[in-house]
Amino acid sequence: MALIRCPSSRMRAVESPVYGNGVVCENVDAVSGRSIRVAKLRRGARVVDISVAGGLRVSTVLTLKNNSWPASTSLLEQVTGRASQHWQTSGVLRMNSRAASAKVQEEKSVEGLQTVDVEELPVFSTKEVVSLQIPEPLSMVDLALPPRHGSDLRVAYQGVPGAYSEAAAAKAYPSCEAVPCDQFEAAFQAVELWLVDRAVLPIENSLGGSIHRNYDLLLQHRLHIVGEVQLLVHHCLLVIPGVKKEELQRVISHQQALAQCEQTLSTLGVSREAVDDTAIAAQLISAHSLRDTAAVASARAAELYGLEILMDGIQDDLDNVTRFLILARDPIIPRIDRPFKTSIVFTLEEGPGVLFKALAVFSLRSISLTKIESRPQRKRPLRVVDDRNLGTAKYFDYLFYVDFEASMADQQAQNALGHLQEFATFLRVLGSYPMDVNPMRA
Ligand SMILES: O=C(O)C(=O)C[C@]1(C(=O)O)C=C[C@@H](O)C=C1
Numbered sequence: 092m093a094l095i096r097c098p099s100s101r102m103r104a105v106e107s108p109v110y111g112n113g114v115v116c117e118n119v120d121a122v123s124g125r126s127i128r129v130a131k132l133r134r135g136a137r138v139v140d141i142s143v144a145g146g147l148r149v150s151t152v153l154t155l156k157n158n159s160w161p162a163s164t165s166l167l168e169q170v171t172g173r174a175s176q177h178w179q180t181s182g183v184l185r186m187n188s189r190a191a192s193a194k195v196q197e198e199k200s201v202e203g204l205q206t207v208d209v210e211e212l213p214v215f216s217t218k219e220v221v222s223l224q225i226p227e228p229l230s231m232v233d234l235a236l237p238p239r240h241g242s243d244l245r246v247a248y249q250g251v252p253g254a255y256s257e258a259a260a261a262k263a264y265p266s267c268e269a270v271p272c273d274q275f276e277a278a279f280q281a282v283e284l285w286l287v288d289r290a291v292l293p294i295e296n297s298l299g300g301s302i303h304r305n306y307d308l309l310l311q312h313r314l315h316i317v318g319e320v321q322l323l324v325h326h327c328l329l330v331i332p333g334v335k336k337e338e339l340q341r342v343i344s345h346q347q348a349l350a351q352c353e354q355t356l357s358t359l360g361v362s363r364e365a366v367d368d369t370a371i372a373a374q375l376i377s378a379h380s381l382r383d384t385a386a387v388a389s390a391r392a393a394e395l396y397g398l399e400i401l402m403d404g405i406q407d408d409l410d411n412v413t414r415f416l417i418l419a420r421d422p423i424i425p426r427i428d429r430p431f432k433t434s435i436v437f438t439l440e441e442g443p444g445v446l447f448k449a450l451a452v453f454s455l456r457s458i459s460l461t462k463i464e465s466r467p468q469r470k471r472p473l474r475v476v477d478d479r480n481l482g483t484a485k486y487f488d489y490l491f492y493v494d495f496e497a498s499m500a501d502q503q504a505q506n507a508l509g510h511l512q513e514f515a516t517f518l519r520v521l522g523s524y525p526m527d528v529n530p531m532r533a
Contacts (some may be wrong), residue, residue, distance in 0.1 A: 245270050245287040247278040253370030253392030259320045259415040260291040262531055273367065275304055279312045282418055290418045291320060297412045299347045301464050305416070306492055309436070309521055316434050316522025318417035321530035323410070326352055328402035329373050329386045329393045336401065343372040344387035347413075352387050355405040361385075373398055412530045416522075424500075425523040431498030432461065434521040437491050437511060445514070446491070452510040453495055456503045462494040492521075499523035 244267040248256035251271050260269045270287050272278040278290040295301045309316075326348060330339070339361050342349070346365040349356065356363060366372050372386035377396035385401065386392070393400050416434075425431055439445045453460055467489055497504035499520065512518050 244268070244289060247272050247281040247287040247290040249273070249275050249278050249292060250368030251370045251374060253373060253389060253395045254368045255322060255324055255389060255413060256291060256293060256368070256415065257370075258389070258391070259293070259322050259413070260289075262322060263291055263318060263320045263415075263417050264289070275308055279308055279314060279418070282314055282420060283312060285420075288419065289317070290314070291415050292418065293347070293413050294416050295414050295462065295464075296324070296347055296351065297410060298406070298408055299350045302347070303466065306464060306466060306490075309416075310490070310519070314418040314420060315422040316416050316524050317419045317421075317423045318524045319432065319527045320415040320417065321527045322413050322415065323530045324348075324351065324406065324413050325389070325404055325411070326369075326387050326406045327390055327393060327400045328355075328405055329376065329388050329396075329398040330384075330401045331376060331380060331382050332397070332399040334382050334385075334399070334401070338382060339385050340383040342385045342387060343375065345369045345372070348387045351407060351411055352405045354407045355402065356387075370395070414527075417524070422522060423524060425498040426525075427498050427500045430496065430526040430528065431500075431523055432494055432496055432526045433499055433504060433523040434492070434494045435508070435511075436517075436519050436521060437493070437515040438489065438517040439491070439514065440516055441488055448514065449491070449511055450493075452507045453493075455510075456507050458503060458507055459496045460493055461496055462492070464492040466490040466492070496526070 244264050246260040246264055246267045247270045248254065248260045249272050250256050252269075254271075257269050257271070260267060267289075270281065272281060272290075275292055278287075278292060281287045282290045292305050293302050294305050328342070336359065339359065341362040341364055342356055342359065343364045343366050344352075345368045348369045349363050349365060366375065369386065369388035370392045373388040373392040373396045375381065376384050376386050377398055386398070387405065390400060390403075392398070425433075437449065439449055450460070450463075495504070495507075497507075499505065499508075500523070504523075508518070508520070
């Protein structure tokens with residue numbers, strides 16, 4: 092696989108039977124949040140879609156008659172009338188056999204926003220394009236897109252096969268291609284660089300609490316929460332086949348998993364060591380035939396790495412649920428016909444009662460909060476990325492992360508955030524997404 096740095100646009104390889112192989116670039120208007128996709132194909136170049144956040148969609152098409160390709164920013168300017176500095180551009184083109192054989196239709200992956208199919212569009216000259224930008228209100232058809240099972244999606248998770256995060260990715264998109272990443276940060280970057288379509292990352296557990304690293308990364312990256320997955324985590328103690336409890340000197344696993352099995356592990360009287368994820372613990376024992384070591388991991392990890400389940404269901408509470416967030420480059424269009432949750436992060440001036448005032452904006456409108464997390468000010472500032480994808484160093488006293496049970500399409504939620512904005516020193520909506528009300532066993 093070769094990574095080709097492309098300083099001017101987010102790009103991906105496409106193949107069109109009509110227009111030949113090429114790339115599709117995505118550019119986001121920093122001011123309005125509009126995104127524009129430009130297909131540069133061997134037999135011409137065309138704008139395939141302009142989508143407007145907040146309910147309106149504008150679609151148009153452009154084919155360059157002389158087959159020449161101007162700098163993408165000037166093309167964007169022609170179509171949108173906006174100066175190039177308003178367009179946020181960054182990204183890589185991933186060239187491998189898979190990307191090269193991808194079809195233009197893959198560009199339909201933006202949930203809720205339909206991307207125009209290149210093959211089906213008529214051809215216009217550059218002059219005609221500007222007058223073609225007719226805003227179209229979203230119709231019920233757009234809102235009733237069939238559920239996606241993700242067969243064409245690549246979903247990043249932290250860990251190796253057999254990790255609970257892989258099971259969460261499969262719950263979110265049953266036939267997706269799950270892509271293992273060594274660190275949470277790598278999963279964020281894989282989405283940002285178009286190497287994958289989504290990331291599924293743990294954010295909190297009913298026994299172990301919050302996964303703070305992911306709260307921080309949510310702020311440092313410009314991805315959107317598009318869904319959540321609740322997973323019943325059922326831990327097993329895995330050993331080399333035939334090993335007895337008495338032979339064990341230590342137990343290794345992800346630190347959250349070790350914490351979730353505190354009671355059982357303390358009865359074993361062995362030392363504990365944290366590794367990057369539960370499945371890698373199983374892999375290590377198997378690869379090095381470690382007879383004095385057990386892993387806390389899933390039954391699937393036992394199967395994958397040829398280990399035996401010495402103890403089953405060793406978590407301290409049978410209802411051990413981990414909540415994962417699904418992250419994507421684009422937000423989904425919030426709906427009101429099913430339960431939605433919205434996640435925000437904000438900061439406040441110092442002073443008595445300010446947090447009380449902030450939370451009152453929700454209770455005044457009978458909006459239930461499902462989670463509050465505060466992160467204390469740290470010695471070093473946070474790198475916060477704004478809508479223009481510009482990172483700035485900021486110091487905060489506390490960052491407050493709040494999840495509430497309402498959709499951003501709900502007027503009451505909009506009013507609550509409008510109210511909060513009056514005194515919050517910083518406010519960002521991390522995503523508005525369907526609630527997962529059905530925890531499933533891994
Ligand atoms: O180690 C794994 O298998 C993971 O997917 C990570 C993780 C976590 O970070 O909380 C996920 C679910 C369980 O709560 C234990 C560990």
